Amino acid sequence: MSKRGYAASKKLLTGLIGAPIAHSASPAMHERAAEALGLRGHYQLIEVAGADAAGLRLMLEGVRRLGFAGVNVTYPYKEAVVPLLDALAPGAASMGAVNTVVVRDGRLTGHNTDTTGFARAVTPLLAPSGNAIALIGAGGVGKAIAFALTSQEMADIRIFDSEPARAEKLAAMLAPRGARVAASVEDALEGATGLVNGTPIGMLPNRDTPVPAGLLRADLWVADAVYSPLITPLLAAAREKGAKIMTGRDLAIYQAADAFELFTGLAPSTEIMGEAFDAVMAARSAAYQAA
Numbered sequence: 001m002s003k004r005g006y007a008a009s010k011k012l013l014t015g016l017i018g019a020p021i022a023h024s025a026s027p028a029m030h031e032r033a034a035e036a037l038g039l040r041g042h043y044q045l046i047e048v049a050g051a052d053a054a055g056l057r058l059m060l061e062g063v064r065r066l067g068f069a070g071v072n073v074t075y076p077y078k079e080a081v082v083p084l085l086d087a088l089a090p091g092a093a094s095m096g097a098v099n100t101v102v103v104r105d106g107r108l109t110g111h112n113t114d115t116t117g118f119a120r121a122v123t124p125l126l127a128p129s130g131n132a133i134a135l136i137g138a139g140g141v142g143k144a145i146a147f148a149l150t151s152q153e154m155a156d157i158r159i160f161d162s163e164p165a166r167a168e169k170l171a172a173m174l175a176p177r178g179a180r181v182a183a184s185v186e187d188a189l190e191g192a193t194g195l196v197n198g199t200p201i202g203m204l205p206n207r208d209t210p211v212p213a214g215l216l217r218a219d220l221w222v223a224d225a226v227y228s229p230l231i232t233p234l235l236a237a238a239r240e241k242g243a244k245i246m247t248g249r250d251l252a253i254y255q256a257a258d259a260f261e262l263f264t265g266l267a268p269s270t271e272i273m274g275e276a277f278d279a280v281m282a283a284r285s286a287a288y289q290a291a
Helices: 003-009 026-036 053-065 090-095 113-125 140-151 164-177 185-189 233-240 249-264 270-290
Strands: 011-018 040-047 070-073 100-104 107-111 133-136 157-160 179-181 194-197 221-224
Touching (some): 011 026, 011 053, 011 249, 026 040, 026 249, 070 249, 090 107, 090 140, 100 249, 113 140, 133 140, 133 185, 140 157, 140 164, 157 164, 157 185, 164 179
Parallel strands (some): 011 040, 011 070, 133 194, 157 179, 194 221
Antiparallel strands (some): 070 100, 100 107
């Protein structure tokens, strides 16, 4: 929709499909971004656990019919929604994972802003040459991260997943760009310069880590896609080792900003979205400490 169309209507309905999502900072980020642009935005959390294809189809049909400009999609549905959409943007089609669904003229088109968001977030950590990245997780967000890394011309991506078939499938998709399957976490980290957690391990209430602390090193940068909590058990252990860390904050903000622009055609302020994100995290931390 054009800027004029949104300025005239002053209304913007978007949302998020996934489970669990009560912790999401997306409503605050999107609604504050809309307000700053003079829009009346509402971002609806659509939390349904264990939905099958028929259930997802019903949710997407509601999105199509109820006036949504679009929705984000998160765990565990980023791959499951793909065959239910009318069209896919090239990037989403190539990886078979969607985190953003745009509604236009009654049609649902899937995009992946996890890829563009992570590429923007990780760039400051990358060396001009010689990067070797251990990627843990080959699901929806892991796929997006892998494609983001290849867009940065990474020559050596080692993929480990607890389900080897998923890692093999992703590595096969990226084989021409230098990706391979790692037999273990240890194998993935051998000689690596960076580590990325692309799994939900460490997301509250889970307090596990995908990588034993003994494998972390001071000369290894460590990034986590999880942002609830901001400092995951993995990042806390990496920081104790003296490693440079990247929280899920920048990924969360950049992917949200790219999605907002797809929904509206308007570029939001990442600074304002960042302030909204930080406010959510601060309130959550205060509530946790008071409990």
